[in-house]
Each structure stands twice: as C-alpha cells, then as structure tokens.
Amino acid sequence: MVILVVATTADPASIGPASAFLAMPGWTPGPFIDEKIASYANGETRLLKHERSIVAEDDLDRRWQEATGEAVSEVIFLSRHTAVSNRPALTVHPIGVPHLSIGDTPPQGGRPAWAAPPNPRVGPWFRLLRKIAIDQGLIPEFEVTLEATHHGPVVSTPTMFLEIGSTEEYWGRQDAAQAIALLLWQGLGFDGGNGVGKWDRSSYNKVLLALGGGHYVPRHMDIIQKEGVWVGHLLSGYSLPMEEPAQRKAGDQDKGIGGTWKQSIKVSLEATKLAFPGGVILAHLDQKSMKGWQKNAILSFLAEENIKVGKPDDFA
Numbered sequence: 001m002v003i004l005v006v007a008t009t010a011d012p013a014s015i016g017p018a019s020a021f022l023a024m025p026g027w028t029p030g031p032f033i034d035e036k037i038a039s040y041a042n043g044e045t046r047l048l049k050h051e052r053s054i055v056a057e058d059d060l061d062r063r064w065q066e067a068t069g070e071a072v073s074e075v076i077f078l079s080r081h082t083a084v085s086n087r088p089a090l091t092v093h094p095i096g097v098p099h100l101s102i103g104d105t106p107p108q109g110g111r112p113a114w115a116a117p118p119n120p121r122v123g124p125w126f127r128l129l130r131k132i133a134i135d136q137g138l139i140p141e142f143e144v145t146l147e148a149t150h151h152g153p154v155v156s157t158p159t160m161f162l163e164i165g166s167t168e169e170y171w172g173r174q175d176a177a178q179a180i181a182l183l184l185w186q187g188l189g190f191d192g193g194n195g196v197g198k199w200d201r202s203s204y205n206k207v208l209l210a211l212g213g214g215h216y217v218p219r220h221m222d223i224i225q226k227e228g229v230w231v232g233h234l235l236s237g238y239s240l241p242m243e244e245p246a247q248r249k250a251g252d253q254d255k256g257i258g259g260t261w262k263q264s265i266k267v268s269l270e271a272t273k274l275a276f277p278g279g280v281i282l283a284h285l286d287q288k289s290m291k292g293w294q295k296n297a298i299l300s301f302l303a304e305e306n307i308k309v310g311k312p313d314d315f316a
Contacts, residue, residue: 073247
C-alpha cells in the first residue's frame with residue numbers, strides 16, 4: 001500500500017510545499033502513470049505533480065493502482081486556500097459535496113451526493129500543524145484552522161487537503177511551504193518516528209462527525225484541539241440544506257422538512273465509517289447555529305441511524 005501526495009504546478013501553494021518536500025532526502029523517480037504526471041518515490045510515499053486544477057484530476061488513486069499495481073491507502077492533496085478575509089492561513093479538511101442533488105454541477109469538482117472517506121490524519125495533523133507553525137514562528141501571523149468538508153476531486157480512499165491561504169501574497173510564501181513539508185515529513189514518519197495519525201482499527205476509538213456551524217467549524221474545533229480526538233466529516237450549515245415545513249406536529253418534527261440534509265448526513269456517515277473501521281462514530285452538533293426544529297429533526301434522524309450524539313467531554 002502506498003500514500004499519494006498530490007500537487008499541481010498550476011498553483012504556487014501546491015507546488016511550493018511539494019518542492020520543499022522533495023528537497024528532503026530519499027526521493028527517487030517514481031513509476032509512470034501519465035505523460036503529464038511526474039511521480040517520485042520515497043519509501044511507501046509517492047508524490048505526484050500534474051498540470052491541471054487540483055480539483056479536476058479525478059480518480060488518481062484508482063488510476064495509480066491500474067497503472068502501477070500499487071494499491072493506495074490514502075491521498076493528501078496540496079492546494080491554495082481563498083477566503084474573503086484574505087487572512088493568512090494554513091488549513092486542513094476532508095473533501096466531498098454530499099449535499100448536492102444528482103444533476104447539480106459541483107462548483108469545485110467532486111460528484112453530487114458524494115464524499116470521500118476522510119483521512120484519519122485530519123485531527124492529529126491539524127494539531128501537529130499548529131505545533132509546527134508555532135515552532136516556525138508563523139503564529140500569530142498565520143491562522144491554523146480546520147475547514148468544513150467541501151469540493152473535489154473524486155477519490156475512493158481516505159483523503160484530505162492541506163492548504164495555504166488566503167491570497168497570492170501568501171500562496172508562494174516559502175516559510176508556509178516549509179511548514180507543510182515538515183508536516184508531511186514528520187506526519188508520515190520520515191523523521192525516524194512512527195508517523196502521526198495512523199488509524200488502529202482494534203482500538204475502538206471515538207470519531208467525531210461534526211454537524212452544523214460555519215465553514216471553519218469553530219465549536220467543533222474547540223474539541224478537535226484536544227489530543228486524541230479523531231475526526232470524520234465536518235458538515236457546516238450550508239451542507240445541511242433544510243426547508244422548514246409550513247406546519248409541524250409535536251413529536252413529528254422532521255416530517256415534511258425538505259432539502260438534502262438527510263442525504264448529506266448519511267453519505268458523510270457512511271464515508272466516515274469506511275475511513276475508521278472499528279471506530280465508534282459520535283455526532284457533535286453546533287446547536288447554537290441551529291433553530292429548534294432543525295436540531296430536533298437532526299437528532300431524530302441520527303437516532304434512526306443509531307448514531308449517538310456526544311458532548312465535548314465524550315471525545316476526551
């Protein structure tokens with residue numbers, strides 16, 4: 001099994017960390033997959049560089065296995081981050097567009113009603129990235145944050161994005177690129193350690209499935225900052241479209257509630273289960289971001305799916 005780290009030459013926030021990672025020892029030319037995709041090998045890690053948009057190169061995990069015979073255990077994409085605030089940031093997030101209806105056109109890749117299995121490293125690497133950013137003097141200039149699940153490309157194996165934001169001034173910052181490269185180096189165990197964030201299916205650890213809140217999932221992030229917390233999909237409010245019914249009866253709050261919120265939760269739940277075999281999935285709700293009827297409907301649906309709702313202390 002190999003790990004794919006994917007970069008694009010079209011994005012300075014992608015190729016910068018990739019080049020810094022390749023400057024570290026042990027790399028050799030990798031197997032051939034496509035004339036427009038260069039690859040490099042180091043132990044069980046394969047770094048791929050292509051020329052297209054990072055969200056447009058679908059099924060790289062499947063295509064890699066078909067071309068090389070090497071099965072892929074996880075994928076890590078390197079990319080830029082944009083934000084209205086323009087604030088410099090280093091971000092980590094799972095991918096998918098589980099709330100889109102069949103027939104919709106995803107604005108940034110992916111496939112409607114789809115979510116990739118979240119890479120189990122999301123939580124541990126978010127915490128490691130914060131430590132590296134502090135040690136490298138990037139904080140407080142840079143914010144280190146999680147983002148909610150969003151965009152493509154389509155993959156079938158556990159996946160996450162590592163991003164540098166939020167404007168061109170910062171996408172090419174060498175110190176930010178070096179921090180991401182160091183995260184890869186330490187996180188994958190190239191520093192002589194055991195790596196960080198590898199899932200042990202025999203441990204029966206609890207996994208957080210986040211529901212509600214804003215794009216940077218602040219109330220969920222308060223929990224994820226704690227050591228030992230594992231992270232599944234992070235669904236912000238916009239990924240839980242809910243249409244309030246004109247009338248509701250007591251005890252039947254979710255009857256008639258339109259929108260793709262159930263689909264979004266179910267797709268993300270199944271993808272999280274795939275990523276964390278043997279794990280105990282607990283939902284965490286940002287209740288302050290929800291109206292009462294929304295919270296009740298979600299709680300009712302989670303009960304139908306046999307998913308318990310956890311409080312912050314439950315994830316310790």
